[in-house]
Amino acid sequence: xxxxxxxxxxxxxxxxxxxxxxxxxxxxxxxxxxxxxxxxxxxxxxxxxxxxxxxxxxxxxxxxxxxxxxxxxxxxxxxxxxxxxxxxxxxxxxxxxxxxxxxxxxxxxxxxxxxxxxxxxxxxxxxxxxxxxxxxxxxxxxxxxxxxxxxxxxxxxxxxxxxxxxxxxxxxxxxxxxxxxxxxxxxxxxxxxxxxxxxxxxxxxxxxxxxxxxxxxxxxxxxxxxxxxxxxxxxxxxxxxxxxxxxxxxxxxxxxxxxxxxxxxxxxxxxxxxxxxxxxxxxxxxxxxxxxxxxxxxxxxxxxxxxxxxxxxxxxxxxxxx
Amino acid sequence: xxxxxxxxxxxxxxxxxxxxxxxxxxxxxxxxxxxxxxxxxxxxxxxxxxxxxxxxxxxxxxxxxxxxxxxxxxxxxxxxxxxxxxxxxxxxxxxxxxxxxxxxxxxxxxxxxxxxxxxxxxxxxxxxxxxxxxxxxxxxxxxxxxxxxxxxxxxxxxxxxxxxxxxxxxxxxxxxxxxxxxxxxxxxxxxxxxxxxxxxxxxxxxxxxxxxxxxxxxxxxxxxxx
Numbered sequence: 001x002x003x004x005x006x007x008x009x010x011x012x013x014x015x016x017x018x019x020x021x022x023x024x025x026x027x028x029x030x031x032x033x034x035x036x037x038x039x040x041x042x043x044x045x046x047x048x049x050x051x052x053x054x055x056x057x058x059x060x061x062x063x064x065x066x067x068x069x070x071x072x073x074x075x076x077x078x079x080x081x082x083x084x085x086x087x088x089x090x091x092x093x094x095x096x097x098x099x100x101x102x103x104x105x106x107x108x109x110x111x112x113x114x115x116x117x118x119x120x121x122x123x124x125x126x127x128x129x130x131x132x133x134x135x136x137x138x139x140x141x142x143x144x145x146x147x148x149x150x151x152x153x154x155x156x157x158x159x160x161x162x163x164x165x166x167x168x169x170x171x172x173x174x175x176x177x178x179x180x181x182x183x184x185x186x187x188x189x190x191x192x193x194x195x196x197x198x199x200x201x202x203x204x205x206x207x208x209x210x211x212x213x214x215x216x217x218x219x220x221x222x223x224x225x226x227x228x229x230x231x232x233x234x235x236x237x238x239x240x241x242x243x244x245x246x247x248x249x250x251x252x253x254x255x256x257x258x259x260x261x262x263x264x265x266x267x268x269x270x271x272x273x274x275x276x277x278x279x280x281x282x283x284x285x286x287x288x289x290x291x292x293x294x295x296x297x298x299x300x301x302x303x304x305x306x307x308x309x310x311x312x313x314x315x316x317x318x319x320x321x322x
Numbered sequence: 323x324x325x326x327x328x329x330x331x332x333x334x335x336x337x338x339x340x341x342x343x344x345x346x347x348x349x350x351x352x353x354x355x356x357x358x359x360x361x362x363x364x365x366x367x368x369x370x371x372x373x374x375x376x377x378x379x380x381x382x383x384x385x386x387x388x389x390x391x392x393x394x395x396x397x398x399x400x401x402x403x404x405x406x407x408x409x410x411x412x413x414x415x416x417x418x419x420x421x422x423x424x425x426x427x428x429x430x431x432x433x434x435x436x437x438x439x440x441x442x443x444x445x446x447x448x449x450x451x452x453x454x455x456x457x458x459x460x461x462x463x464x465x466x467x468x469x470x471x472x473x474x475x476x477x478x479x480x481x482x483x484x485x486x487x488x489x490x491x492x493x494x495x496x497x498x499x500x501x502x503x504x505x506x507x508x509x510x511x512x513x514x515x516x517x518x519x520x521x522x523x524x525x526x527x528x529x530x531x532x533x534x535x536x537x538x539x540x541x542x543x544x545x546x547x548x
Contacts (some may be wrong), residue, residue: 191508229436236432239433239440240388240428240429240432240433241439241443242443242444244439245436245441
């Protein structure tokens with residue numbers, strides 16, 4: 001039964017890796033095999049370094065896996081599969097093994113250290129890979145290169161913000177902190193998120209231009225919408241009508257414009273940026289209040305008109321039944 | 323971590339079976355009697371999604387159901403606007419109350435599970451009201467014919483959702499299935515009520531019904547996607 005489950009998991013992993021391989025496989029076949037070899041080297045390096053630290057998997061499993069690996073030396077998919085089967089067949093020792101996604105994430109996180117020096121480029125990724133003990137050539141594992149580094153960074157920042165907001169939410173639930181006003185909450189959330197850019201602020205224009213490349217736009221938009229959705233959710237928005245859209249659109253606008261202002265801000269600790277943010281948040285609060293007022297005024301006017309109409313009907317005798 | 327914080331929404335009578343939670347959360351209070359009867363759930367109607375794919379599917383289902391109930395609410399509003407002061411008024415009012423309860427329930431689900439509502443809501447707002455009002459102008463029979471057509475579409479839609487969920491994993495979606503079955507039964511009851519009150523005697527019944535049902539199918543198609 002356990003073997004069946006492991007087999008199924010391996011199957012899912014194969015399919016996932018297969019789809020990655022299909023995307024990568026648009027490169028002509030000759031390149032593909034050399035890439036495959038590259039990746040094999042990277043993965044073997046990772047494997048070896050881990051295998052040194054952990055208990056080796058049961059001998060007959062390893063033997064079987066290596067046999068199947070050896071027989072399929074040229075296809076990327078099979079290397080991915082081998083890696084997966086290593087992982088799955090030593091189910092209990094999973095701490096020593098990681099998926100390809102986890103390895104990529106580790107490389108990119110390490111690469112962030114080198115961004116001030118190299119900018120958002122493949123060199124930074126290569127430098128990051130070297131700190132992990134991998135060869136610099138493993139940077140070629142990333143098809144999208146610097147774009148992937150930026151997207152990874154954005155994703156990490158969003159995840160961190162979500163964690164902070166959830167913790168805050170917890171504290172409010174437990175009564176340890178006061179609940180913030182919506183405007184203040186939004187302001188603090190955006191400030192927290194933008195402060196994560198401060199260490200990379202010099203190279204951020206380059207990162208933004210990378211995010212605007214056509215093939216990166218879908219994913220960067222997805223990250224942006226997740227960010228805004230998270231902020232509004234923790235701010236207490238539970239709307240299920242057009243408000244859902246208008247609020248998120250407004251916050252997206254605020255976030256983007258504040259980000260741009262931040263790039264050109266030279267005041268100490270970005271004071272001007274936070275002032276700008278304050279003013280923009282105040283704008284939407286005012287707009288919301290105005291909209292509410294207009295609605296109630298409109299309703300009152302309609303009531304008045306109905307009253308006039310009924311009065312006129314009474315006066316002219318139209319209301320009488322005959 | 324986020325899961326614990328995020329799912330603290332209260333959902334109607336389930337509160338009775340759950341331990342007291344400290345503090346209160348901004349959320350919609352549902353005291354609807356219709357839902358009290360079936361609640362044993364502790365964690366909400368939808369199961370926690372295992373992966374992005376399941377979340378997308380469940381989201382789409384909840385989105386279209388919410389849009390459907392929203393539209394039904396607006397249709398009833400349109401019918402009441404025209405026929406509210408006639409003999410059919412109380413009957414339509416009764417059906418409207420039930421639709422309102424359904425809408426409230428779906429509002430809660432959308433809020434709790436962070437489902438995006440469909441962009442088409444303003445359209446369904448206007449279209450529903452216009453449909454309800456214009457068919458009601460044909461008299462009580464017209465309003466009943468509209469009800470019959472719409473309720474038939476909706477129950478067919480709910481049935482296909484039930485089939486999908488049963489084929490996928492009945493155990494996992496028990497609560498959701500129970501909810502949809504209950505709503506489908508309510509809609510079928512409205513359908514039968516409409517038939518009882520001379521829906522078929524409106525001139526052009528067949529044409530009217532076909533047109534309305536085509537519109538409903540288009541609405542369902544769109545709401546699932548956008």
